[in-house]
Amino acid sequence: MDSSFQDIYARRIETGGLQPDPAQQALIPGFQRMLDALAAPPPRARGLFSRRAAPEPVRGLYLWGGVGRGKSMLMDMFFEAAPLAGKRRVHFHAFMQEIHAGIARARKTGTDDAIRPVAEEIADGLRLLCFDEMQITDITDAMIVGRLFEKLFEAGVTVVATSNRPPSDLYKNGLNRQLFTPFIALLEERLEIHELAAERDYRQDRIGGTQVYFHPADKAARMAVDSLWEELTGGGGAPLTLRIKGRDVVLAQAASGVARCDFWDLCGRPLGAADYLAVAEAVRVLMLENVPLLSSENYNEARRFVTLVDALYEARRQVVISAAAPPEDLYVEGEGLFEFERTASRLREMQSEGWGTGD
Known part of the structure; x- marks a missing residue:
């Protein structure tokens, strides 16, 4: 990796693209940790979804906070700097639409588990998946994301996400929310949760x-x-x-x-x-x-x-x-x-x- 995340952030300030912000700067070590870990080659996996064989993903990040605080900007800087080809950045709404379409195709084949082939297809060759604007407002999405993310983590995919809400507030007051809460626990287990508490929008x-x-x-x-x-x-x-x-x-x-x-x-x-x-x-x-x-x-x-x-x-x-x-x-x-x-x-x-x- 040619530059540290601190250097990348500092250059954006020097060129006038950013103003120094203590809340943003406090997140630099976390992004650097992920960059360093992703720079190392993963251990060879013998099977895509075998718990014993699949590489353990680098611990990811869930970054939440108010509108305009710089969440997406920081994630995009990290994504561009990540030293690997197997990476993807996608808006969460568009991603879930893709998942629904994939599940519909899989069901036409008569499979009993329509989520598995969709997750396998997404995870193939992928090490880093960045989501912008994660939010769950639809019960169908709420019932899918838990098993989907389990499969992605099992495949060794590192996840970084931005959201306006902490994980505990996702799908808040939603129908049958008790079925969704294991997904919240999964996020809190697999990702570091940080609030970007910048005062300014x-x-x-x-x-x-x-x-x-x-x-x-x-x-x-x-x-x-x-x-x-x-x-x-x-x-x-x-x-x-x-x-x-x-x-x-x-x-x-x-x-x-x-x-x-x-x-x-x-x-x-x-x-x-x-x-x-x-x-x-x-x-x-x-x-x-x-x-x-x-x-x-x-x-x-x-x-x-x-x-x-x-x-x-x-x-x-x-x-x-x-x-x-x-x-x-x-x-x-x-x-x-x-x-x-x-x-x-x-x-x-x-x-x-x-x-x-x-x-």
Whole structure:
């Protein structure tokens, strides 16, 4: 490994990408421990899921805390520095959609244990699995994750996860929660649990008071959105696919809880409220580019835009938008004009400095 995690963190501060934070710095030894351990070759395993033969995974990390404290940023720095090819970083919501699809395929083969082949496929050649935004709100997910993670740990996979909640609060007040509590115990046994108790919401600091609505959607707007993307994520990013009721919703770029996509990606397709609620659940900041003038000629797209804004508003997500006109001038004629007045008002409110993300 060329640099220590301390060096990587210090360089981010020197280049202006970070501000020193004692709560973040307190986690550096834990990340360094994992980097050192992962740098060593694992013992040769004789069987993927044999307890006696599979390599013991490096003890992982569960990092929780409030929105914008730097959890995803630290995990992404660690992921990039991890000295191995067999690693994967995925949003937890997208991962569980993948698991459901895999289980459905396995059941078609008549297997009695549909989770096992899915876990085997995921763990094949994998040593490090990083989850962003772990949360359990669905009873189906709650009933799956325990056995799934058991298989991953048995296969020698090291797990790192971020969440807004401690393990003890996952699936809180959920149906049949007593069946879920063994998974909490498994996390507490296999992962180091740390709260990132930074006092400041750095994401809010970076976006609060900053222009977040740009019109017209020209080259200058594109450059402004590029700058905010770099500020919020450090650049990079990868597509995030959300599997919702049998269809894929793809956000073109996603990193550190921020997603970026074109208007037509989300509003030019036949998507509905469930899809937009899933988007609002999956991200903290949505950058939506190239919103056109809306009218009766593109009424379906306008209606979807209204539904998307409603979902983001109710979830108190932050938005960055480039559009053909100010909110009040986007939709000036045709059916739905009255409803769009509320949307324009919400877009104005979501530009205010006090607007922030919820849990």
